[in-house]
Amino acid sequence: MSGRPDVPGMRDIRSGGGPLAAHLGPYFGDFGGRFVPEALIAALDEIDTEYHKALTDPAFGKELARLHRTYTGRPSPLTEVPRFARHVGEGVRVFLKREDLNHTGSHKINNVLGQALLVKRMGKTRLIAETGAGQHGVATATAAALMDLECVIYMGEEDTRRQALNVARMELLGATVVPVTIGTRTLKDAINEALRDWVANVETTHYLLGTVTGPHPFPEMVRDFHRVIGEEARAQLLDEIGRLPDAVAACVGGGSNAMGIFNAFLDDPDVRLFGFEAGGEGIESGRHSARFRGGAPGVLHGAKSYLLQDEDGQTLPSHSVSAGLDYPSVGPEHAWLHDIGRADYRPVTDVEAMDAFRLLCRTEGIIPAIESAHALAGAIQVGREASAWREDGQEPVLLVNLSGRGDKDVATAAAWFGLIEDEPVVLADEGEQL
Amino acid sequence: MTGSVVVRSQVGERLDKLRADEGRAALIGYLPVGFPTVAGSVEAVDTMVDAGVDIVELGVPYTDPVMDGPVIQRAADIALAGGARVRDTISAVEKVSGRGAPVLVMTYWNLVLRYGVDAFARDLAAAGGAGLITPDLIPDEGADWIAASDAHGLDRVFLVAPSSTPERLASTAAASRGFVYAASTMGVTGERATVGSRAEELVAHTRAAGAERVCVGLGVSRPEQATQVAGYADGVIVGSALVRTLLDAESASAGLDSLARLTADLAAGVASAARVAP
Numbered sequence: 001m002s003g004r005p006d007v008p009g010m011r012d013i014r015s016g017g018g019p020l021a022a023h024l025g026p027y028f029g030d031f032g033g034r035f036v037p038e039a040l041i042a043a044l045d046e047i048d049t050e051y052h053k054a055l056t057d058p059a060f061g062k063e064l065a066r067l068h069r070t071y072t073g074r075p076s077p078l079t080e081v082p083r084f085a086r087h088v089g090e091g092v093r094v095f096l097k098r099e100d101l102n103h104t105g106s107h108k109i110n111n112v113l114g115q116a117l118l119v120k121r122m123g124k125t126r127l128i129a130e131t132g133a134g135q136h137g138v139a140t141a142t143a144a145a146l147m148d149l150e151c152v153i154y155m156g157e158e159d160t161r162r163q164a165l166n167v168a169r170m171e172l173l174g175a176t177v178v179p180v181t182i183g184t185r186t187l188k189d190a191i192n193e194a195l196r197d198w199v200a201n202v203e204t205t206h207y208l209l210g211t212v213t214g215p216h217p218f219p220e221m222v223r224d225f226h227r228v229i230g231e232e233a234r235a236q237l238l239d240e241i242g243r244l245p246d247a248v249a250a251c252v253g254g255g256s257n258a259m260g261i262f263n264a265f266l267d268d269p270d271v272r273l274f275g276f277e278a279g280g281e282g283i284e285s286g287r288h289s290a291r292f293r294g295g296a297p298g299v300l301h302g303a304k305s306y307l308l309q310d311e312d313g314q315t316l317p318s319h320s321v322s323a324g325l326d327y328p329s330v331g332p333e334h335a336w337l338h339d340i341g342r343a344d345y346r347p348v349t350d351v352e353a354m355d356a357f358r359l360l361c362r363t364e365g366i367i368p369a370i371e372s373a374h375a376l377a378g379a380i381q382v383g384r385e386a387s388a389w390r391e392d393g394q395e396p397v398l399l400v401n402l403s404g405r406g407d408k409d410v411a412t413a414a415a416w417f418g419l420i421e422d423e424p425v426v427l428a429d430e431g432e433q434l
Numbered sequence: 435m436t437g438s439v440v441v442r443s444q445v446g447e448r449l450d451k452l453r454a455d456e457g458r459a460a461l462i463g464y465l466p467v468g469f470p471t472v473a474g475s476v477e478a479v480d481t482m483v484d485a486g487v488d489i490v491e492l493g494v495p496y497t498d499p500v501m502d503g504p505v506i507q508r509a510a511d512i513a514l515a516g517g518a519r520v521r522d523t524i525s526a527v528e529k530v531s532g533r534g535a536p537v538l539v540m541t542y543w544n545l546v547l548r549y550g551v552d553a554f555a556r557d558l559a560a561a562g563g564a565g566l567i568t569p570d571l572i573p574d575e576g577a578d579w580i581a582a583s584d585a586h587g588l589d590r591v592f593l594v595a596p597s598s599t600p601e602r603l604a605s606t607a608a609a610s611r612g613f614v615y616a617a618s619t620m621g622v623t624g625e626r627a628t629v630g631s632r633a634e635e636l637v638a639h640t641r642a643a644g645a646e647r648v649c650v651g652l653g654v655s656r657p658e659q660a661t662q663v664a665g666y667a668d669g670v671i672v673g674s675a676l677v678r679t680l681l682d683a684e685s686a687s688a689g690l691d692s693l694a695r696l697t698a699d700l701a702a703g704v705a706s707a708a709r710v711a712p
Contacts, residue, residue: 035543035570037501039595041602072529182507187500195500200621202597299544299570300498312520313548315497 020266020342025218029339031266031332034090034215035299036195048217050122060117067113072103072145074228078236083363084376088383091395092247095245096366096402097233097261106369106404107257108139108210108231114225116143119206126150126205130194132159132187133323134166135408136210143208148320154194157185166408184317187327191301208275211254212331215302219332226260233399234264245399246389247272247382251374252345253324255331257403262343272389275334276378278320279347289318290347291330292338300328305335320411321350324371324404352377354416357406369404370412376400444536444564445489445589445612449647449668452488458708459664461486461701462649464673465538466493467526468518469509470680470689477550477682478693479530485694487535491567491671494523494541501542501569503624505674520545524557531562534645538591538612540567546579555582565589565612573609580609591615594640596632603643613647613668614640618654624674626653645655657703664707672700 019275026032054060076098085094119127127149133136137153144151153170157179160167167177183189198207200282205273212226223315230248237245248265250258252275265271280288286296291306298307308316308328320326337343341394353370356377361367368376379400386396406413414420452460463482467475479490495513499506502543523539531537539558546566558566565588571579573592583590591614594603597620607614619630626711630653637648649669654660655673663670679696683689 033575034572035575036572037569037595037615037617038572038593038602040595041572042597042599182504183497183511190498192498196503196622202620216515248470299547300502302570304547307544309544309548311548313544313546314514315544 005133016389021263023333025220028219028333028336030297031303031305031335032216032219033304033332034302035304036215036302037199039199040202040215042219043198043380044215045312047118047206047221050118050219051221053405054121060121063280064114064117067117068110068228072109072113073101075232075236076101078233078240080240081360081364084360087359087363088398089386089396092383092386093241093395093397094379095237095240095397095399097229097399099229099401100368100372102368102403102430104139104142104307105407106135106139107226107260107401108136109142110260111210111222111225111256112136112139112208115206115208115221116147118147119149119208120147124204124206126152126201127208127211128152128194128197129208130154130187131210132156132189132190132326133408134159134163134170135324137175137177137405138166138173140208140210141173141281143168144175145173153177154180154190154197156184156190157181159187165201165319188315193253195301196337199321206310210258212259213254213301213303213329219303221428222256223259223263223333226256227263229257229260229401230262230264230371231270233261237397237399241397243397244268245397246270247274247396248399248401249274249276249375249379249382251276251325251371251378251403252330252334253278253327253371255334257401259331259333259405261399262337266342268316273337273342274372274378274382275343275345276348277330277345278322278325278374279349279352280319280321283347284350287319288347289320289328291325291328292345293347295328297335303329303332305329305332306338321416322370322374323351324369325374329401346381348374348377350382352381354413356380357413358417365405366402367410368402369406370409372401372403375403383396439492439586441611443589444613445538446647448489448536449613453668456705456708457661459486459667459704460649460669461660461697461704462489462491462651462669463487463673463676463697464491464493464671466495466506466513467523467675468511468513468516470678470686470712471516472518472522474525474686475513476526476529478690479526480533481694482676482697483533483535484532485697487697489669490530490535490537492523492526492530492537492539493673494520494539494545496542496545499532499542501622503622504675505625505678505681506623509677520549524561527558527563528561536564537562538564538567538589540569540704543568545661551578552582552585552596554686555579555588559586559588563588567591567615569591569593573606576609583611593617596620596630596634596636600639600643603640605690607640607643607645610645613649615671616640616648616650618650618652618663618665621652623652625655625678629659629663633663637667657699660700660703661707664704670700670704
């Protein structure tokens with residue numbers, strides 16, 4: 001595997017030492033790897049090779065940057081939220097990285113455009129992806145339309161019913177949505193079915209995985225496509241306040257938005273990194289998606305990481321009010337950052353997240369995705385510790401990744417807060433993650 | 435890969451003996467533990483062995499079987515819903531391994547990881563099992579399993595696919611013991627009208643890459659396909675078609691009858707390709 005020609009001076013940490021931010025797959029400590037059928041190895045090698053080739057090709061970086069500028073709407077703004085910050089802690093300054101303002105409504109587009117450009121280079125003609133509530137499916141269908149690729153989205157039958165509007169959205173964009181009618185009929189099974197499709201059609205098809213999980217090189221590559229979040233935020237913050245934040249907060253489902261914003265700060269030991277998992281109805285209830293609290297190392301969907309599993313190693317169902325955090329495993333790089341103590345992962349319950357959701361709406365006029373509301377609730381949690389962060393008397397600064405907007409969650413939120421009489425749309429055992 | 439370790443291969447010896455004595459390939463039959471029940475699966479395996487299967491492949495039901503098509507998924511779902519545990523596989527191996535056919539266990543990797551790789555190998559060997567087939571473990575990730583299978587004298591069957599490069603065919607052949615499992619086609623388990631033409635080519639390439647024995651699976655369901663595959667491979671692996679006899683049956687006994695009939699037909703198919711040992 002090659003080094004990282006796009007980042008001068010970075011070394012491959014696997015050979016010992018080197019910046020955390022430059023760490024390459026396939027392994028992140030004990031985690032990661034390629035636990036997949038042999039039939040997929042050639043395709044994974046091809047992606048790895050083409051990806052590293054693309055990194056050394058200025059035309060690739062230029063085209064991706066052009067798309068981000070003219071299509072995604074990058075750079076996304078950095079917004080200080082003083083009225084919200086009052087609820088975080090006395091004197092704490094809070095800045096939001098506004099990935100919610102990207103085209104398609106979340107950070108997902110960063111990765112999707114990067115992989116789709118790669119697919120064009122590889123000469124493949126068909127994209128497949130999994131989706132739960134539909135956000136990654138919509139982003140993938142968007143890129144497929146833009147780049148003239150055939151697109152098939154696997155979605156659990158349960159989810160297609162609950163998210164009929166997103167199914168229509170994907171179909172409007174020209175994608176075929178295949179309801180998955182086996183297993184638990186939700187996201188986990190949609191991934192299984194996408195993997196089965198990929199094994200059978202790998203010669204023409206690229207599996208556009210939506211987060212920093214899966215077999216190598218996905219965790220490394222998807223992280224890299226999202227690094228732009230942290231790089232922009234770091235520069236914007238330096239511009240705005242002349243120094244780095246004291247802490248960075250992000251929600252963690254598979255973990256792509258968190259890796260994207262963490263990466264730029266991994267080698268700044270004074271910057272605390274907080275990842276917030278879905279605590280669901282509470283860890284003790286058993287209905288949660290808190291892999292670091294309720295899980296143990298194991299293998300699912302091609303990577304070794306923390307995993308919600310039973311005594312036998314069978315995958316356990318996860319739960320969250322937020323479909324995007326509702327997944328039984330987590331990206332292997334997060335597992336590594338957890339074990340080496342570089343990042344701190346904590347659970348946020350459904351109730352805490354929904355309270356923070358409403359708080360941001362009312363104090364700042366921003367409706368966040370329920371996923372991102374977990375990061376906001378987490379900010380409120382760690383804000384209690386903020387007074388201890390600095391010894392020089394300066395105000396503590398907290399950077400929160402607002403990974404997505406809440407349009408998709410309006411029905412869920414309206415039901416949660418009793419604004420309408422309908423049942424919540426996404427209140428289910430399983431939902432979207434990737 | 436195994437260095438100086440010399441381990442007898444239960445499955446390899448069986449394949450060699452069939453070739454030497456009867457001039458034919460082996461019929462390898464797959465059934466999942468716990469389907470329809472744990473006791474029912476043991477009975478089904480006994481039926482299959484009595485009807486002519488040479489080597490047994492016992493599947494461990496798993497929540498996320500990405501290499502399996504709908505038939506085996508359904509059977510695994512039924513087994514899990516019925517409360518099948520991983521330890522039931524060890525006890526099933528113990529019950530069926532005395533019947534005269536070596537027993538390989540087919541398992542997704544997380545179940546072994548959770549049990550403990552060495553502990554699983556130890557318990558499988560103690561139960562009389564022959565080894566493991568690992569559909570989502572490539573040798574590159576299998577250092578623990580390679581060590582444990584050497585320590586406990588077990589076969590390790592890794593897979594190759596039509597997409598495998600010559601380098602990977604060679605490294606997989608070197609890491610395997612017993613045989614190499616050649617996936618006949620790019621895809622998951624399930625019955626298919628024809629066995630991919632790439633299967634014969636893949637067997638030849640895998641042998642050329644150093645494999646002593648190569649067996650073919652995925653999509654083999656009918657006696658004439660078994661004959662065809664037995665003409666060039668060391669073993670013919672049938673799964674979904676056997677499982678379906680039990681899934682489709684009106685009653686347990688009708689299922690076993692139908693399983694016995696299909697097994698006997700497949701065995702006859704394999705035998706009809708018999709040739710003088712080289």
